[in-house]
Amino acid sequence: MALQFILGGAGSGKTRYLYDQVIKESMAHPELSYLVIAPEQFTMQTQKEIIRLHPRHGVMNIDILSFKRLAYRVFEDVGVRLPVILDDMGKSMVLRKVAGMKKGQLGMFKRHLEQAGFISQLKSQISELYQYGITPDMLGNVTREVKEPLLSQKLLDLEVIYRSFGEYIQERYVTAEELLDILCRELPRWEKLKDSVILLDGFTGFTPVQYRLVELFMIYARDVLCSVTVDTRVNPYRESGIQHLFYMSKHTVCRLSELGRRQGVEKKEDVVCDSRPAWRFRESPELDFLEQNLYRYGRAVWEKPSASVQVYKGRRPSEEADYVCSQIQKMVREEGLRYRDAAVITGDLLVYGRELAHAFDQAEIPYFL
Template identity: 25%
Template structure:
């Protein structure tokens, strides 16, 4: 029931501290070493560890998301043999519940017919489950509300939510039900019992995820969690000028404190940024009483442009200059955008014109991938006995 917290602001080396500790531990033990990171960071974290320490591979080190860890434990203890309900199944069940109870509903009696309403309600149910809110909690909340419309909405939500729970309990499982099952099975998992766990890259956790962390602390050999906040902010945050920037993380810390765990805080204070200007920005960006930076700024340049297109052109010219004149490599350069929708078309056009290789970090529909279309069209031809449309789609 012990939790170590690595606390430090940006660029103080929290991830490096964790990676170093994992590598040191890997040489001394045969325990499972697990690094938990957000879903989209698993590949990057694995790549960073291999490249940073020049490793040919990693054997007893696993970089996982919470969902992947959940699946591994359920596979081990047999919890994956469940009748799982998809999002579409939940929406169909919700439609049936709304139709059967429309006379009882005070506000949402006909709303379910609106486009997108059932999808939004399905997401609401998922959020209620993730934060461990049941029907009785909703009734209690409604009794404390004076606004009649809001009170009736909460009563409607409780009616549908409770009916949804009654019809699915013990029969069908969604993602949130699987997580609850995972929490109950952690104590039976020899994989977890023989593991040392590090958690990195998160700012906040819902109540269900906090229950997972507590169970991991109870039944694994050790758990270490990094938080992007100065350790001095954990005790007297209101005294700091830029406290609002760290409020979410501080609230996370306060919630973890309530888990009845013995916590040890390891403080990292030195900013490892090489450029003094970057250090000054990190320190003062959100401060109400920012310190004036009086030295010359060699590492920060501010440009103004007429529109996003000319801004993209200037950026492309700067990238070409760095690669041609200062021996940078393409992979050394990143472009951070405030809005990808605004710049995506310009980047594709301008970077192609300047012959700059690039990767856009956007989600792509796998069904629009040429290889996927090719394989599906072959299958369609055989399934539908070479119908005209499918043959031409293949060609």
């Protein structure tokens, strides 16, 4: 039982270190299992990269999973039979039904039930309550403490719908968010965990139920390694205000360290990835400079010429979209890049997404929005 952090800024090589470590250790100890746990949308890319880096281009005792896929693996091994999993469409249908049944008890929500998108927003709110372990009783306690009438009425309506939703699906269905709660109860029975090393990568933080799972990993697994994106010039073991750039990262380190101390888990020395220029920016020192200084306090200035960072100003979003298209076409035609090598990031997807989609369609550039 041991906990170890891999710390470093964006692009510093934390993930590459984890991949190299798991490949080396898995070959040296074939009798052990190595579980790489990544966010749901990142598991396929992680699997592809580990297989690419592996000398044998295959994995036998390395599993790449999300928390959800881990749950299914454990349930299958220990013989847990689940009720029907309620997907997003099913949740929306149940919410529409229970909201209609409780319409007479609702105040503010009553006149919005038929409004387009309202049930979808309600579904997202219910899902988040499940993720963070908030019960209807807890919601009721908060409602009674709130002094603002408008917020109080909203919370009261939400409590009515949330409670009715739980009562309706009880013993018939289970939501996807409840899977991890069930996993917390069943994980100690999973024999394979005792001979496993857990590697957590790609997370900016964890929900309360995920923290409970990581605590169980620390108790029952051999080792837990966790990569955390944080500026190595700050103390990651000291909490900071929510306005701090690395607030979530520091909170993750402090919370996991506290859970480890509470369970008497050995704390291994941190691996700090702080070489400069960072691994990802080794061919672009100006981007490395940005990574170190963007959104930080300080007056550092890049004095040298920069080819990697350019600024273009257009009079309207359509002009900017046309310029982006021209640059992508230039990179593809003249520099040998592929369309998939380009990414367009915007802070206002509602406005720019429409303009970019139109420009890409006109230029016949394939894209995923």
